[in-house]
Amino acid sequence: MAPQTETAFVSKTQHYLKVKKPLLERQRRARMNKCLDTLKTLVAEFQGDDAILRLDKAEMLEAALVFMRKQLIKQQAPVSPVPMDSFKNGYMNAVSEISRVMACTPAMSVDVGKTVMTHLGIEFQRMLQADQPQQQQQQQQSKLESSPISRPVSPASSGYHSDAEASDAAASPQPSSNPMWRPW
Template sequence: MAPQTSNNETQFVSKTQHYLKVKKPLLERQRRARMNKCLDTLKTLVAEFQGDDAILRLDKAEMLEAALVFMRKQVVAQQAPVAPLPMDSFKNGYMNAVSEISRVMACTPAMSVDVGKTVMTHLGVEFQRMLQADQQSASATATASTSQLETASRPISPASSGYHSDTEESEAAVSPKPSMWRPW
């Protein structure tokens, strides 16, 4: 006696039904996993470039907004013409000239290795001297601007701070002034 089977059990599942039931949800999970992985990578990159770990705690939408703002700032910064400082352009020109000298000496068959070594050493020493002089002038400029900021942060007159007696005492301690007689 053959077992009886119902029509539903003997029907074959079509490829479309199989895709809709099994494959499509699996593909959707894989797609979401890829998107989440890319978002995490983007989040890490933006945090590194901005130097701010706060972005790591943002949700996905906020992180994408922060990434867009960061990229727009980068595009604007790249489009803005940056005029090189005179010393920077001189250093670049100097290095280009040194490279050209090195290339010419290497291509010249009668060039002595000792002469080339001496010339390149001299050029390197002069470049280092130039860098040190530039750093010293930059530090002197920074020191001068710091002292200007300190001077500017002090009130111009004792009455400008709102605490007349406090500033009078502190200024008297710094630089004693002769007291002026006033009729009031």
Template sequence: MCAKVEYISKTQHYLKVKKPLLERQRRARMNKCLDALKTLVAELQSDDAILRMDKAEMLETTIVYMRSQAVCKLKTAWTSPPMDSFCNGYMNAVNEVSRVMAATPGMSVELGKSVMSHLGVEFNRLLQHKTQQQHQDTLSTKSHFPRPVSPASSGYHSDCDESSMATPVLSTVWRPW
């Protein structure tokens, strides 16, 4: 008595054997990644309560956390670095002016003192402007992030639109020309 051998097509084999196996592997990978994400967010937030949440709650909490981090980074990017780099550049320029004046033969000491004291006063004004801007940013509850206003801005309307002005541009800006 001959045994009847059944042949199944590749498609039937895939549907019966391979697809369920691949789906289990995909779910296992997703669960492993979700567990890693859960642990990471719990560490970053210093909150172990997230470890007891189900997957959906954990993902929602993670999204809220990531958005808050993105908001903090955007706010910092819009306010702090441009002014810091401007102040650093300003100090480099002041140092260069001082070096050139010291190396120039016949330079008037009074003129050198006058120029350097003026540059120092302007630098102090920039620092005050920077601290005022940071203070206003911390008090601000607006959801949009204003563009930083360069101290070298001319104050003309074409430099930036009125709705994006973070602070008014001072009208008495010293210009070397």
């Protein structure tokens, strides 16, 4: 009768190994599969490619890693200086338009025109000076050579300046002793 009592009594360790451990392992695998399916769906949505839905688990994980690395590289890519250049070009176009409007306004005072255009020229120079440290920092980070900052000259259609005067005006935005205001 001793053998019957031994089979009826099961220790906690034996119960865990026979019943609990396989149950816990099935639950763990079910959670992993659910997470893998969710990841597969998310990557397919972000990539816009449903082909990933047909991949097995290992291939899907590899595709997810490749996708995440690409996203990381996109985030770390240095911002190009194009937005600031676009802003500078837009600023110069606005200065040109202001110059044209003031030149066409009959009651416009020469002193007011000089003051406005001098202020706009000084602000443009400040913008260029503020942009230089940022460009130097980007150059150090990317270790690429960049071209020097070019100063666009306002192509004012008012007739108050010539091409020869425009190059002098870019160097010094100070008002001249001439009673006419200049659009730079």
